[in-house]
Amino acid sequence: MREKIIAGNWKCYKTMDEARTLITEIIAGLEPNLNRTVVLCPPYPYLHLAKELVIGSRVKIGAQNLWKEDWGAYTGEISAPMLASLKVDFVIIGHSERREYFKEDGALLNAKLKKALAWNLRPIFCLGEKLREREEGVTFQVVETQLKEGLEGLSSEDMLKVVIAYEPVWAIGTGRNATPEQAQEVQQFLREKIGEFWGNKVAEQIPILYGGSVKPENIDSLMAMPDLDGALVGGASLKSQDFLRIIHFK
Numbered sequence: 722m723r724e725k726i727i728a729g730n731w732k733c734y735k736t737m738d739e740a741r742t743l744i745t746e747i748i749a750g751l752e753p754n755l756n757r758t759v760v761l762c763p764p765y766p767y768l769h770l771a772k773e774l775v776i777g778s779r780v781k782i783g784a785q786n787l788w789k790e791d792w793g794a795y796t797g798e799i800s801a802p803m804l805a806s807l808k809v810d811f812v813i814i815g816h817s818e819r820r821e822y823f824k825e826d827g828a829l830l831n832a833k834l835k836k837a838l839a840w841n842l843r844p845i846f847c848l849g850e851k852l853r854e855r856e857e858g859v860t861f862q863v864v865e866t867q868l869k870e871g872l873e874g875l876s877s878e879d880m881l882k883v884v885i886a887y888e889p890v891w892a893i894g895t896g897r898n899a900t901p902e903q904a905q906e907v908q909q910f911l912r913e914k915i916g917e918f919w920g921n922k923v924a925e926q927i928p929i930l931y932g933g934s935v936k937p938e939n940i941d942s943l944m945a946m947p948d949l950d951g952a953l954v955g956g957a958s959l960k961s962q963d964f965l966r967i968i969h970f971k
């Protein structure tokens with residue numbers, strides 16, 4: 722049985738008081754003994770608070786980004802040793818908003834991934850095609866290139882700590898999710914490629930999440946697919962009732 726993970730990406734939302742309320746409500750609503758990894762990725766300023774609030778619960782905390790160097794004159798950046806010192810568990814790398822608005826490319830993402838692993842932070846590595854690429858029929862080439870560039874040089878042992886999130890860009894924040902079959906097709910392909918590059922053990926164990934307009938209404942049908950091991954959730958992770966329903970998918 723592969724690990725099942727539901728991760729909430731809060732993006733650039735919530736005040737500190739709202740963050741406290743949301744985390745408290747999510748912890749209170751979790752079914753005991755639920756065999757799932759739950760990850761909350763609030764904005765940086767709330768990571769310390771979040772870590773304190775989840776003490777005694779099974780909820781893990783992730784950052785939304787990190788810088789590729791440990792220390793230095795990089796005004797405004799947050800590094801892996803800083804996150805490690807807060808005992809952050811996960812870090813999102815390669816989100817399409819970082820690729821698009823901050824021009825993060827494969828080489829930079831690869832450096833960030835290696836830095837995360839060096840500091841024992843579990844990367845949630847995002848990839849996915851744009852609408853134009855899907856329409857041009859190059860989805861598989863695009864995601865294979867992103868996979869190779871982002872994960873280049875990682876050993877099989879490293880790969881066992883990585884989580885992949887397939888997030889078609891046209892489905893993020895648009896209300897238009899990929900159908901379960903569309904997501905399954907790409908995620909099966911990704912697992913096959915991972916098997917080719919890093920071996921069958923990694924392919925069988927690595928969690929591949931789906932992200933893109935996941936909601937309480939579509940989570941069950943998405944999670945019924947064999948190669949979908951959880952979800953990376955944006956908008957619907959900002960409301961405790963919606964996120965709790967997603968966490969407790971059937």
Ligand code: PEP
Nearest residue numbers: 893894932933934955956
């Ligand atoms: C995301 O931010 O990773 C995401 C999938 O957003 P949304 O769920 O809002 O589409």
